[in-house]
Amino acid sequence: MTIQNIGIIGVGTMGSGIAQVAAQSGYAVLLKDVSDDRAKKAVQKIEGNLSKLVEKQKIDQTVKDKTLQNIKVVSDLTSFKEGDLIIEAITENPQAKQELFRQLNEVVKPDALIATNTSSISITLLAAGVKNPGRFVGMHFFNPVPLMRLVEIIAGIQTTEETIKTATEVSEKLGKTPARIKDSAGFAVNRILIPMINEAAYALYEGVADAKTIDAVMQLGANHPMGPLALADFVGLDVLLAALEVMQHDLGGAKYQPCPLLRKMVEAGWLGRKTGRGFFDYRIS
Numbered sequence: 001m002t003i004q005n006i007g008i009i010g011v012g013t014m015g016s017g018i019a020q021v022a023a024q025s026g027y028a029v030l031l032k033d034v035s036d037d038r039a040k041k042a043v044q045k046i047e048g049n050l051s052k053l054v055e056k057q058k059i060d061q062t063v064k065d066k067t068l069q070n071i072k073v074v075s076d077l078t079s080f081k082e083g084d085l086i087i088e089a090i091t092e093n094p095q096a097k098q099e100l101f102r103q104l105n106e107v108v109k110p111d112a113l114i115a116t117n118t119s120s121i122s123i124t125l126l127a128a129g130v131k132n133p134g135r136f137v138g139m140h141f142f143n144p145v146p147l148m149r150l151v152e153i154i155a156g157i158q159t160t161e162e163t164i165k166t167a168t169e170v171s172e173k174l175g176k177t178p179a180r181i182k183d184s185a186g187f188a189v190n191r192i193l194i195p196m197i198n199e200a201a202y203a204l205y206e207g208v209a210d211a212k213t214i215d216a217v218m219q220l221g222a223n224h225p226m227g228p229l230a231l232a233d234f235v236g237l238d239v240l241l242a243a244l245e246v247m248q249h250d251l252g253g254a255k256y257q258p259c260p261l262l263r264k265m266v267e268a269g270w271l272g273r274k275t276g277r278g279f280f281d282y283r284i285s
């Protein structure tokens, strides 16, 4: 199936990034959020990102203009009736996503492909709520989308090979490297990355070293571009805790047991950069 237009629902951190790369790759892109104001803010953010790319001479003004022309904000779900591919990137809440898919069932054409950017919810479970589960797939982008090269392509047990092929081709057209992953909690990247971050939190909790040292040794000794605790602050401690709980529930075993310090910090509202305090303090800088 040829994809010409892409609808994106939920244009926060991830949806706006996906919209930018899709529009830059020549797709006609429709954006919808809970309000037009939010969707327009996403367009402003994209415009700002593109202006920076023009300043750095990574793209020229024509590319910026064309990219913005490819983006349209819509208020109503019925605008997605012609959509070839609809990517859901709303809040990580299974009920909210299922409700959205129920509404989309009334609107989309039968052969439309529906993708979710969920980080942790079962693709099989979400597919069960759409009209054509064979045309449902996980397309897991990474933050920040314009910079991160990977898309995990996740098939539920209902997903057809043709759907996987189309999602793979679209990811490549977006300049990304797709990787096919089984529908299993945490998929691949988060299953490996999040327990490592959790272990770094345990090392801090048990006094192995202080936070700065833990990050420094992982940068110097393991060649990580960013320390695990700084990365935790970037992702959000609440997001990490929720993902660990999903992995612990679905996969079992002590290895996904969230560090008590992580849990306490979430209770305190120390969620990382977004609240000004996490493993590091961002309020003074």
Ligand SMILES: NC(=O)c1ccc[n+]([C@@H]2O[C@H](COP(=O)([O-])OP(=O)(O)OC[C@H]3O[C@@H](n4cnc5c(N)ncnc54)[C@H](O)[C@@H]3O)[C@@H](O)[C@H]2O)c1
Residues within 6 Å of the ligand: 009, 010, 011, 012, 013, 014, 015, 032, 033, 034, 038, 089, 090, 091, 092, 093, 096, 100, 117, 118, 119, 120, 140, 141, 142, 143, 235
């Ligand atoms: N943030 C990350 O690093 C990251 C990485 C990969 C995947 N994800 C996944 O991507 C999805 C979005 O995450 P995010 O970080 O962009 O969240 P976000 O909070 O930045 O954005 C979510 C957006 O969805 C909108 N929204 C909520 N309900 C809606 C509805 N019913 N209809 C339309 N819009 C609605 C919100 O107004 C908001 O603008 C989640 O499933 C998350 O797990 C996040």
